[in-house]
Amino acid sequence: MAGRHAGGGRRAAALTALTTLALTAVPSAAAADPPPAHGPVPSAAQTLGADRPSQEVLRALERDLLLTPEQAAARLVNEAEAGTRAGRLHNALGKRFAGAWVSGATAADLTVATTDAADAAVIRAQGAQAKVVKTALADLGSLKKKLDAAATRTPTHDTPVWYVDVRRNRVVIQATKRSAATAFIKAAGAEGRGVAVRISADRPRVMADIVGGDAYYIDGIARCSVGFSVTKDLQQGFASAGHCGRAGARTTGFDMADQGTVQASTFPGKDMAWVAANSDWTATADVRGEGAQRVQVAGSVQALVGASVCRSGSTTGWHCGTVEQHDSSVRYAEGTVNGLTRTTVCAEPGDSGGPFLAGAQAQGVTSGGSGDCTSGGTTFYQPVNPLLGDFGLTLVTASAQSGTPAPGQAAPKESWAAGRVYGVGDTVTHAGVRYQCLQSHQAQAIWSPEGTPALWQRV
Template sequence: MLGRHTAAGRRVALTALGALALTGVTSAGAAEPPPASSAAQTLGADRPPAAVLRALERDLKLKPGQAAERLVNEAEAGVRAGRLRNALGEHFAGAWLRGATSAELTVATTHAADVSAIKAQGAKAAVVKRPLTELQAVKKKLDAAAARVKTRDTPVWYVDVPTNRVVVQATKRSAATAFIEAAGVEGKGVGVRVSAERPRLLADLVGGDAYYIEGSARCSIGFSVTKDQQQGFASAGHCGSPGDSTAGSDMAEQGTFQASTFPDKDMSWVAVNSNWTATADVEGEDGQRTQVTGSVQALVGASICRSGSTTGWHCGTIEQHDTSVSYSQGTVNGVTETTVCAEPGDSGGPYVSGTQAQGVTSGGSGDCTDGGTTFYQPINPILSDFGLVLKTASAQAGTPAPEDNDAAETWTAGRVYEAGTTVTHAGVRYQCVQTHQAQGAWSPSATPALWQRL
C-alpha cells in the first residue's frame, strides 16, 4: 500500500507490484521440458492474487475463471517463446500473444525451415522478412535522429513485432516522412501511424495520497528496493532529481532521491528513513494488497495491471516493448506501451503481470474515464543501472554483482540477466530464457522456467 501507517505508528510500508509467472516447454533439440506446473509454481502463476483476478475480469471483460486460465497460459507461453528465441538465434523475429483467454503464442522467424520446430512447441509460426535484430537497429537510428531533429509531431516510435516493422506514430504523415528521412531509414520497413494523441508525463502539483517531492509535486511509489542494506523505492525519473526530499501522503518526512535519469530513460530511486519499511506489497482495490515475487519480463500481448495514487488499480495488455516517446520535456527510449489507463499523479506507480514486476509509470494519453494509452519504464533496467535489489515475497539472497567479466560468467543472485545470456552454475552452462533479476531461490538448476541447460 502507498504510505499507509502500520500499527507500530509511523512505520509505513512501501508498495510494489508484480507480473505473470511462466511455465516451461523446450525448443527444438533441447532436453525434455519441465512439467507445465513447475514454472507456474516457481513464479506464482498458479496462485494469482484475488485483486489481480478481479481487475483483469473487469478491465479485460473476462468471465469468472478466465483470468486465472489466462495467467497460466501466458506463463507457459513465456517459457516457450524464450526457449525458441534461443534455438532460432539470428532467425528469431519476435513473439507475441493473442486471444482473450487462450493467450495463443506466435513466434516469428525469417527461415521457413524453422516452422516445424516452432509448431512442435505448440506455437503458431510466422515467416517474415526481417529478424528482430534488424528492426532494433532501425529503431536505434530513429533514436539517434531524435537527438538532432524536433519530434513534437512524431511523439512515439517503436518495434512492432506482430507486423514485422518499426512504426512511427505522428500527428501528420509529412512529419513522419521527414523524421524517417532524417534517420536514413527509408525503405527499411518503417510504417507510419497517424494519430492526434500526444503523450504527456503523469505527474502533477496537487495534493493526494502518494508521495510528494520538495513539498509540492506528487508522484506514486513504484517498487520497494534495497541497496547495501538501505531501503527505498523505485519510481519515475521525471518525478525528482538527486538530492530532492520526499514526504509521505501525510507529509511526514520520508527520504531523498539518490539517483534519477530523465530524459533518455525515466527512472529514479529514493532512499527512505527508518520510519519506513520496504515490503513486497502493492496497493490493489479496496485496500487489498498483492505481492511481487520477481521481475520476469512479460511478452507482447500479455495482461498487465497498474496501481497509482490518482486512479488506483487498472488492467490491460502490453502493446509493444522497445518504444520511444517524445514528451515536451524530452525523449525517453526503451519504454513499454500498454492499453492501461492512467492520469496525472500516477507517475512512478508500479505495473505487474501476475506477480512479476514489470515497470513504473512514465506517461500516456487519455484518462480512466474514456480510456487511454500508457508507457512504463521497465523495472529490470532500473535495478541494473542503479545496482538495486527488488524486494520480493519469496526468499532472496545476494546484492547486485560487480560489473566485471568474471562475475558475468558465473551466475550470481542480484544480477539482471537478459534473455539469451549464458552463465556457469555448479560447473554447468545455462542460457537465460526470460529477462529477470536473479534471486537466491532462482538458481539455474532449480528454475527451468528461466534457464535452459546447454
Template sequence: MVGRHAVGARRAALTALGALVLTTVPSAAAAPPPPAPGPAHLSARTLGADRPPAQVLRAMERDLGLTRSQARARLVDEAEAGTRAGRLRNALGGHFAGAWVSGATSAELTVATTHAADTAAIRAEGAKAVVVRTPLSTLQALKERLDAAAGHPRSRDTPVWYVDVPSNRVVVQATKRSAATAFIKAAGLQGRGVAVRVTADRPELRTDLVGGDAYYINDSARCSIGFSVTKGSTQGFASAGHCGTPGDSTKGYDKADQGTFKASTFPGKDMSWVSVNSKWTATPDYKGKGGKRAQVAGSVQALVGSSVCRSGSTSGWHCGTIQQLGATVQYAEGTVAGLTRTNVCSEPGDSGGPFVSGTQAQGTTSGGSGDCTSGGTTFFQPVNPILSDFGLTLKTAQAGAQAPQDNAAADAWAPGRVYEAGQTVTHAGVRYQCLQTHQAQPAWSPDATPALWQRLQ
C-alpha cells in the first residue's frame, strides 16, 4: 500500500512538471499537447552534446547513415531526452516502466508507465507516453532471479538475459529453446512472461593472445586501453577485468614498460584499472577514426536507443546504438551482470576499449559476437561502476578535476562521487534529486546543472 505521504510527494512532483493531477484517468482528447520548443538546449550545452568531436560525427555518418547535420541534431536530442526522462522517472515513482529514444535520424523520447493517468505528465515533457503492464522495478527483480540461477546445468546454452524496456519484458537469449525453458524454470519464472530469443550467437570475451598494438599483459595477451583515470596522485586507465589480475604487469603499444593492474573484477563484473609509471600521462583523450584524438567531458549514462561509438586496437572506430541496459552475459569463463548491449561490432583485442556517446564516457568493451565485416553485437561494462567500485576519478576535458571527497557529509554533493538516477543530495542548503547517473564534475554542481539535478521543493 502506498502511504499518504508518498502519494502527496508524487502529486507534487507531477505538478512541478506542469502536469494536471487528476483523480480520474484522462481521455486522449483531454491530454495536453506537447509543449512548444523551449530555449536553446540547456542539457546539450551542459553535457557538451552541442560540441561533439569531429570523429564522433564522421563515424555516425558512416555507421548510422546520417548526414552531418542529422548527427549533430541527434546528439543534442539524446542529451535533452536523458534529462526529461530523469525528471519523469523521479515524478512517476513506482509507476515508471522505463524510457528510450527511437528514430533513424532523430531521437524521439518514449516513457512507459503502468498508470494511464500519468500520460498527461509524460506528454507535458514532450515525450511519447506508453502504458504497459509491468513497472521497471518488477522487471529488474525478475532479471535478478535469473542472475541467481546462473550456473544451472542448462544455462551454458542461455548466454544472455536482459530487461528489454521497449517491449516491457525480460528476455532470455538462448542457442536452444529447450535450454531457455529449463533455465526459466530453474529461476522459478515459468508463467511470468519471460520471452525467449533463439540465436546461434554466443558472446566471447574480446581478448587476443596473438599480440599487436594497444597494451600487453605479462608480455602476451593484448587488450585496449579504456579511459584515463586518477586515484589521488596515481595515474592510470580503466579497462576490462578479464584482461588481467592484480599484480599483472603491462607494456604499452611500443612494448615499453607501462604499469601494473591495481584491481580487477571478473567474473561478476568485467572491470579493472591499471596504474602507470611516470613515462605515461593520463589525458581525457581517446582515439577516433584514423587514430585522431577526441576527448570525454564526463560520464553521463545514455538512454536505450542512444547512439554510441567504440574504439579498439583491433578493429578501430565503429558506431551503433544502445539496445539494453543491465544485461547479464554468461561467457565460457564466467557470468557477468550489469553490462550494456549494443549493435556495435568488435573483434578480439578490442576488450577494454572505450565506448562514448557524444562527449560522455559510457564504458569499456567486454565481449560480443560477430565481427566488423559481417556485423555483430558487443557488450560493455558501464564506466560509472568502475569509478565507484575502485574509487577512481575519470580524466575529463573539464578544468579543475578533483578526486572524490570522502570526508564530505554522506548526503552532501561532492565532485568525484558517482551519483545514481533518483539519488538525493544536499548542496548549499537545498535538496536535489539526480536525473541521470554520472560522476560529478567540479563544474557540475546541482544548482548549475538542471540537466543532471532537479531541485526538490
C-alpha cells in the first residue's frame, strides 16, 4: 500500500505542475519556452504559415465549408494553435491520452479525451474541453491492428473500410452487410471489444482511370496526379500514390513529354510512390489551386481530426473538406491499405496521387474513395510524413526551393536534424537541450526546436 500511495503522490505533483504551467500561460505555443536572445518566438500560426494563407485556400474553404472570408481565415489560425496544445496534452497525459479534435465553424473548440477524470482540470486549463472516455488512443490503435492482421485472412470486399474514430472513442468497421462485419470481428479475435459497425453501400476504389486533364501518365497509359515535389540526395522528383505505377515505370507529363521514372512504389499495404524527374523538370513548392492559381507548401505538420483540408487533382481540380479520421484501413479490389486518413473531400478517377493540404501544410496524397464531386463523397489520403520517411525524401517547401537535400541528415540519431520525420512524443537534443515533439512533421532547417514551440517543448 505504501508504494501505491507514493506513486499517487508523484502523479498528483506532476498534474499540479502542469496545471500551474497551463494557468500561467496563454493557450498558445508562444508561451511555452523562453524566447531566444534575438527576439520573441513565433506563434503556432506564424510557424505553420496559417496567419498568411493564400487566397486560393481561403476561397475554397469559403465555398466547400460554407464559411465567410473572416471565418476561413480564423479557422486556419485556430487549427494551427489547437495542434500545438493537443501535442502538449498528448505528451503530458501519456498512456491516458485518448485523442484530440477540433470542431465548430472556425475550429475554435479543441476537445482532448482522457481515460482518467483527474486529467480534466489540466485539459481545461490548456483552453480545451475535456472528455473522459473508456479506451486510450494507444489501445484503440492496438485493436485496429488486430483487424489489419485479420484482413489478410478474410479476403472479402464486404468490409471495405475500418478506422479509429477518436470522437466516439471506438474502432469502426464500414461494411456492406452486418454478417460480413461480424465475421471480420471474429476473425480478428475482437469480439466483445466494442468494435462498431457502420452499414454503407460505398466501396472505395483507387482513382487512376484515364481522363483528360492536367496530369502525369504512367507508361503512356494510366493517368494520375502529381503530389508534392521532393528531393533525394541531388535528385528532384515528386511524391504520388503507389497504385499509380510500380518501380521502373516510365512517366510522361502534359503533352506526353518525357518526365521520369518511378523509383519506389508500395501498394497495397501502403499507397505511396515517388518519381525521379529528368533535368527538363524543376521541383517547386507549388500546388495547383483554384483556377490554375498556385498555392505554396510550407511544411508537413499533421492536422487534427476535424481540421480543414483541401485537395488538388487533375480531374476535378481544387476541393476542400475536413479530416474525419486518421489511421483508417481500406480494402480495395487490389488489396488492403492501412494508415490512411479519411476525409469529406470529394474526388474522382484521375485525382489519385494529388496533394492534400491543411492551410500551407502538406498532409498526404490521394489514395481512393467513393462518390464524386457532383453528389459528394469520401476520399482517403496516404499521409505524407510516412511516405517521406519510408523513401528517405525531403519535401520541397517555400522556404527551401533550391532542390538540395536538407542539412543535418548525418547527425546522430538522438540529435535534432532537418530532413528527419518526427512523431508526437519523440525526443531530441539540440544545442545541449532536450526537446519533445508536439506534432508529427518533417523537420526543416528553419524549424529548429528552440525557435518553434508550435512543434517542440523543452523536457
